[in-house]
Amino acid sequence: MLKIENLQAWYGPSHILQGIEMQVNKGEIVCLIGRNGAGKTTTLRTVMGLAGRASGRVLFEDNDLLPLPTHRRNGLGLGYVPEERRIVQGLTVRDNLRLGLLAATHKRRESDVISEIAEIFPRLAERLDQDAITMSGGEQQMLAIARAMVSQPKLIMLDEPSEGIMPVLVDEMFALFAKLRDQGTTILLVEQNVELALGIADRAYIMDQGLIVHSSSASALLADEEIKERYCSV
Amino acid sequence: MDGITPDLIILQLFTGLALGAIYVLLALGMSLLFGMLTVVNFAHGAFYMLGAYIGIVLLGIGLNFWMCLLFVPLVVGSLGLLAERFLIRPLYGRGIDYPLLLTFGLSYMMVECVRIVFGTQGLPFDTPELLQGASDIGIGYFPTYRLFVIGVAAMVLVLLWLFLERTPYGLIIRAGARDPQIVRILGIDVGRVWLVVFGIGTGLAALAGLLAAPLQGASPEMGNSILAEAFVVTVVGGMGSLVGAVIAGLLVGVVVSMTSLFQPEMAQVSIFALMAVVLLIRPQGFFGRAGLMS
Numbered sequence: 001m002l003k004i005e006n007l008q009a010w011y012g013p014s015h016i017l018q019g020i021e022m023q024v025n026k027g028e029i030v031c032l033i034g035r036n037g038a039g040k041t042t043t044l045r046t047v048m049g050l051a052g053r054a055s056g057r058v059l060f061e062d063n064d065l066l067p068l069p070t071h072r073r074n075g076l077g078l079g080y081v082p083e084e085r086r087i088v089q090g091l092t093v094r095d096n097l098r099l100g101l102l103a104a105t106h107k108r109r110e111s112d113v114i115s116e117i118a119e120i121f122p123r124l125a126e127r128l129d130q131d132a133i134t135m136s137g138g139e140q141q142m143l144a145i146a147r148a149m150v151s152q153p154k155l156i157m158l159d160e161p162s163e164g165i166m167p168v169l170v171d172e173m174f175a176l177f178a179k180l181r182d183q184g185t186t187i188l189l190v191e192q193n194v195e196l197a198l199g200i201a202d203r204a205y206i207m208d209q210g211l212i213v214h215s216s217s218a219s220a221l222l223a224d225e226e227i228k229e230r231y232c233s234v
Numbered sequence: 235m236d237g238i239t240p241d242l243i244i245l246q247l248f249t250g251l252a253l254g255a256i257y258v259l260l261a262l263g264m265s266l267l268f269g270m271l272t273v274v275n276f277a278h279g280a281f282y283m284l285g286a287y288i289g290i291v292l293l294g295i296g297l298n299f300w301m302c303l304l305f306v307p308l309v310v311g312s313l314g315l316l317a318e319r320f321l322i323r324p325l326y327g328r329g330i331d332y333p334l335l336l337t338f339g340l341s342y343m344m345v346e347c348v349r350i351v352f353g354t355q356g357l358p359f360d361t362p363e364l365l366q367g368a369s370d371i372g373i374g375y376f377p378t379y380r381l382f383v384i385g386v387a388a389m390v391l392v393l394l395w396l397f398l399e400r401t402p403y404g405l406i407i408r409a410g411a412r413d414p415q416i417v418r419i420l421g422i423d424v425g426r427v428w429l430v431v432f433g434i435g436t437g438l439a440a441l442a443g444l445l446a447a448p449l450q451g452a453s454p455e456m457g458n459s460i461l462a463e464a465f466v467v468t469v470v471g472g473m474g475s476l477v478g479a480v481i482a483g484l485l486v487g488v489v490v491s492m493t494s495l496f497q498p499e500m501a502q503v504s505i506f507a508l509m510a511v512v513l514l515i516r517p518q519g520f521f522g523r524a525g526l527m528s
Contacts, residue, residue: 048419074421086416088409099409102402103421151421 001026001155001186002047007056009046016042018210019056024155029177029187031197031218033232034207040190041083043207044157048080049073060155074103079153083160085144087132093143094128100147113150120176121146138169145173155186162193174200194232198222206231238495241373246495247488248371252380254487255387259442260460261467261479262394263435269474270411270431273322273333278464279457280341281436284310285443286452287348290357299362303386306444307437314436318429326428341457348454356453365448383445390441391480394434398476407431411474466509472522482520 002024009017017039024030032040045051047058049070058065065073074080088096094114101113118125121142127135132143141161148156158177162170170193177187178200191197198204201218208231214221221227260282267273288309289302297305317340325332361379368375398404406427410417414424443456450456467486471478486505493504512519 050415050419069423070415070418071421071423074419080419082416082419086413086419088412088416090412091405091409095405095409098402098405099417099422100420102406147420 001061002188003057003059004043004047005057005059007043007046007054007058009042009051009054011042011052016051016210017046017054020207020210020212022205022212022215024186024188026154026186027181027184028202029181029189029200031201031204032188032190032207033192033194033197033204035231038207039210040207041159042210044080044159044188044190045082047073047157048078071103074151074153075105077105077152077154079148079151079156081144081148081156081158081161083163085140087135087140087143089133091132092129093124093132093135096132096143096147097124097150100150104151106152108150117146117150138165141165141169141173145176149180149185153185155188156180157188157190159190160192161189162191162196170196194228195222243492243495244373245376246491248376248384249380250488250491251484252383252487253491254484255384256442256446256460257464257467257487258387258480258483259390259438259445260464261471261483262391262476263438264464264468265471265474265476265479266407266431267435268468269476270407270414271322271326271333271428272330273337273432274330275337275435276334276461277317277337277341277344278435278439279459279461280344281310281314281439281457282443282446282460283348283452283454283457284313284344285440286359286447286456287352287357288440289444289447290352290359290452302444303441307441310440311433311437315429315433317436318432322432323425323428341461345454345457352452352454354454356451356456358451359447361448379448383449386441386445390438394476403427403430463505466505468519470509470512470519472519474523475519475521478519478521 004020004022007017007020008015020039020043022032032043034040042051046054047065049065049068054066056066060073060076060078063076065076088099091099097113097117098110101108101110114125114128123139124143124146127139132140135143145158145161161173165173174196177189181187189197189201198218198221204216204218204221205212206214206221206227213231214227216224260278264275264278267275267278285306288306292302292305293299321336321340322333325336365379365382367378369378369381371381398408406417406422410424410427417424446456446460463486467482468479470486471480471482486508489504489508490501494501
């Protein structure tokens with residue numbers, strides 16, 4: 001579904017991604033792990049068209065993404081929840097969700113979407129008319145995910161969804177990711193919480209200094225203490 | 235202070251509101267452009283001036299004033315669209331001074347073009363017949379046309395508010411003003427929205443110019459002085475804040491008209507004194523967000 005070939009990216013003069021090769025197949029949860037500064041976030045941002053200069057190829061269902069502007073990439077079915085969540089200040093929970101719905105290719109009734117959200121995220125449904133920025137970090141993360149999901153993306157990229165969130169909510173969230181996969185959404189997950197992420201993932205890539213240095217099934221990596229120690233310990 | 239009665243003060247208050255209504259229309263456009271596009275539009279006064287002249291042209295070809303109220307903003311707004319698309323768009327992301335310099339130059343060109351076509355002398359602009367004379371507002375007679383200006387500005391405000399708060403387009407504009415990147419991530423072409431915002435902003439300036447023309451006539455330089463005043467309003471209200479533009483616009487209008495009642499020679503100075511005081515107490519203006527320029 002997503003195929004990345006020799007992807008290089010620069011922020012100004014810094015050569016951040018130095019030839020990434022990876023692939024995400026339909027219906028998988030693929031986990032991208034590595035230390036801080038390894039280039040995980042830059043990889044997601046480059047796939048979404050938000051990084052600086054980039055070269056190589058990013059194929060999404062046979063569409064070459066690199067020449068396309070960000071909004072067109074979303075239109076092809078690519079969802080992205082950035083690390084900072086980017087809940088829009090001054091907008092209510094409902095307006096944030098609406099924003100996600102506006103560009104959806106298959107138009108859906110707002111009331112249908114809201115009732116669907118209410119089922120998955122009851123906490124959000126109770127706070128629809130609240131200024132979204134006043135919610136807790138966990139609730140904001142739920143909203144950011146819900147907002148990206150309302151347009152029913154084929155592939156969703158999540159950057160550090162568990163960061164700064166209560167452990168109870170984190171478990172709930174990861175259970176949700178597994179459920180989304182079972183319902184047909186493909187997920188590319190960047191996560192510091194390695195054990196938890198590998199617990200639901202199908203495959204994993206390890207990044208170090210702008211390169212993919214290891215790839216394997218999630219279960220194999222979960223058992224491989226040496227690799228985990230080398231690339232994932234802080 | 236002889237002859238200054240409470241009634242006179244209240245009438246002068248209405249004069250201030252009418253003047254303020256013009257400021258509000260101008261400052262709303264400037265604030266929209268700055269808040270969303272971070273464009274400090276130095277051509278805003280020129281678009282205002284163009285509003286008056288396009289009004290003269292349209293009246294000349296047989297349209298009446300009421301049709302002008304609709305068509306002048308449309309014509310000038312379309313010119314604004316062209317300016318955004320072909321002149322300003324290439325400058326996004328290059329820092330705030332690029333569009334500032336461009337619009338500064340553009341305003342000179344627009345003023346010069348109007349001088350070439352219509353002459354350097356100002357032109358008279360008749361108050362529409364229906365709005366001539368004065369109306370009794372309970373405490374005395376007040377020029378009907380000024381009441382009309384207040385009414386039009388109020389109507390525009392309501393329409394703009396409904397547009398921003400109740401339509402999908404308005405939602406995109408509000409979100410885009412805060413965080414254009416997430417709007418793109420969610421699949422929306424922000425560039426197209428900016429184009430529309432520029433059209434709305436310049437259209438509002440043109441409407442202000444048309445409304446001001448019967449009060450002071452049309453002249454190529456009419457935009458220059460009011461541009462400085464509109465900047466004061468935008469800064470006092472808080473750059474990027476629409477509520478701020480409305481409140482500061484009315485406030486500045488009232489301050490100017492009250493000063494001209496008591497100390498006419500201080501009227502111009504009072505605007506800048508007000509700005510200095512506000513900036514000392516609240517550097518970001520009434521409703522501005524701190525650090526917007528950083």
